[in-house]
Amino acid sequence: MTKIAFIGLGIMGSPMAVHLATAGHLVTGFNPTTIKAAPLVAAGGRATTSIADAVRGAEVICVMVPDSPDVRDVLTGAKGVFDSAEPGALIIDFSTIRPDVAVELADQAAARGFRLLDAPVSGGEAGAVAGTLSVMVGGAVADFDAARPILDLVAETVVHVGPSGSGQTVKAANQLIVAANIQALAEAVIFLEAHGVDLDAALRVLGGGLAGSKVLEQKQGNMLSRSFAPGFRIDLHHKDLGIVTAAAHQAGLVLPLGSLVAELLTDARSHGDGGLDHSALLRGVERRSGRADGEN
Numbered sequence: 001m002t003k004i005a006f007i008g009l010g011i012m013g014s015p016m017a018v019h020l021a022t023a024g025h026l027v028t029g030f031n032p033t034t035i036k037a038a039p040l041v042a043a044g045g046r047a048t049t050s051i052a053d054a055v056r057g058a059e060v061i062c063v064m065v066p067d068s069p070d071v072r073d074v075l076t077g078a079k080g081v082f083d084s085a086e087p088g089a090l091i092i093d094f095s096t097i098r099p100d101v102a103v104e105l106a107d108q109a110a111a112r113g114f115r116l117l118d119a120p121v122s123g124g125e126a127g128a129v130a131g132t133l134s135v136m137v138g139g140a141v142a143d144f145d146a147a148r149p150i151l152d153l154v155a156e157t158v159v160h161v162g163p164s165g166s167g168q169t170v171k172a173a174n175q176l177i178v179a180a181n182i183q184a185l186a187e188a189v190i191f192l193e194a195h196g197v198d199l200d201a202a203l204r205v206l207g208g209g210l211a212g213s214k215v216l217e218q219k220q221g222n223m224l225s226r227s228f229a230p231g232f233r234i235d236l237h238h239k240d241l242g243i244v245t246a247a248a249h250q251a252g253l254v255l256p257l258g259s260l261v262a263e264l265l266t267d268a269r270s271h272g273d274g275g276l277d278h279s280a281l282l283r284g285v286e287r288r289s290g291r292a293d294g295e296n
């Protein structure tokens with residue numbers, strides 16, 4: 001039984017923390033909107049109203065917040081993790097952030113006597129709820145080995161991909177693939193609808209061939225029913241494609257598809273869709289094709 005602090009109990013963090021508590025660990029959760037700790041408490045965890053209280057005595061500290069400034073704030077802010085945690089604590093940052101920020105924070109953590117892994121995840125809300133995420137981990141091998149029993153409780157696929165920051169680099173590639181995939185699926189759905197094809201039949205047969213994918217499995221329902229409650233918010237995917245395009249620029253790479261989907265995510269946000277699931281990229285295809293609500 002390990003004393004675990006879990007900071008950030010949103011769409012992903014809440015079910016992940018619940019898995020850790022259900023497995024018998026002593027999990028103390030912190031989230032600014034306190035009601036989000038209710039599922040953790042129902043699973044036998046404890047809720048608290050400050051990071052300092054959450055991390056007191058914790059051997060493992062999990063973080064799952066939206067963006068680089070949030071992780072920086074949680075770790076380095078006044079009464080944050082570095083100020084309040086026990087020396088030697090193992091910090092697992094599951095958030096998706098900039099690789100360079102992950103490296104910088106890992107260096108700061110080491111200087112303060114902590115161990116920090118970047119451990120972004122893939123698999124969406126469904127994967128978090130089922131405990132079947134993929135986790136791509138950057139950091140020291142010994143720290144990865146120490147974190148492994150915890151990671152195995154939230155994930156099916158757990159891979160150490162290199163030193164600090166590597167997990168975030170792999171996650172950036174993941175987000176490029178997923179965004180391009182969703183955009184292609186959205187275009188295929190509108191294409192099939194426009195030609196009057198039986199969509200259920202079409203997607204069933206596409207799913208069995210090379211066009212099949214987790215994106216097709218998990219996102220076709222949202223697209224067919226036009227229900228875009230997140231899931232994974234377009235605002236967050238926009239953040240991630242910003243990471244991809246900046247890192248590509250830094251390496252002198254030309255990634256036309258990455259640049260295009262980054263623009264399409266910006267376009268979606270500018271139309272007020274930032275809070276919707278990323279499957280709502282479909283709405284952009286509809287708008288540009290004159291097939292938005294009332295235009296069919």
Ligand code: NAP
Pocket residue numbers: 007008009010011012013030031032033034036064065066067070071073074094095096097121122123124125231232233236
């Ligand atoms: P979310 O639902 O917005 O959850 C983020 C949580 O962090 C919220 O509950 C928020 O609390 C809390 N938070 C924000 N700033 C904080 C701070 N400074 N200190 C403490 N807590 C803070 O987002 P999510 O979908 O779970 O995503 C979390 C991370 O996972 C992101 O980096 C995202 O890119 C990544 N991710 C998401 C998915 C997905 O499918 N959703 C999949 C893979 C990876 P309040 O609501 O009270 O502000």
